[in-house]
Amino acid sequence: MNWTLTKIATSLMGLLGQPEKVSDSTMDNRCEDIREAMLAILDQCGTDATTNAVSNRVCYARNVEALWYLRGAIMAQLTIAIGEPQAREQLARITDMFKGYLPAGLGPRSRARARSAGK
Numbered sequence: 001m002n003w004t005l006t007k008i009a010t011s012l013m014g015l016l017g018q019p020e021k022v023s024d025s026t027m028d029n030r031c032e033d034i035r036e037a038m039l040a041i042l043d044q045c046g047t048d049a050t051t052n053a054v055s056n057r058v059c060y061a062r063n064v065e066a067l068w069y070l071r072g073a074i075m076a077q078l079t080i081a082i083g084e085p086q087a088r089e090q091l092a093r094i095t096d097m098f099k100g101y102l103p104a105g106l107g108p109r110s111r112a113r114a115r116s117a118g119k
Helices: 002-015 024-045 049-059 064-069 071-082 084-096 111-118
Strands: none
Touching: 024 049, 024 064, 024 071, 024 084, 049 071, 064 071, 071 084
16 A cells, blocks of 8 residues: 555656655666766876866765766866867766756756846
């Protein structure tokens, strides 16, 4: 009976736009996938002290939220190494990996919302 109620509640939350709770193992796997992708793109940036520091922060980030906040540092290093247009393109692929794995207050903002907030 509890299983049926849980299933119904989960379905209703999905219809109302509230994301389902992701299991811990799924979250851990996603965190590692994102970490590997971030380290892969940082490999393009060389081995200077700043890039090494950012790589270390990525390696030791505890969760998906910590990795989310490292995107700015990665963007800065990529911009120096390969230029802003390519850096934005590569970081967009990383950003897409976070969808469905962040708390409600975090996540990519649409450009329309960002523009209207600036007015």
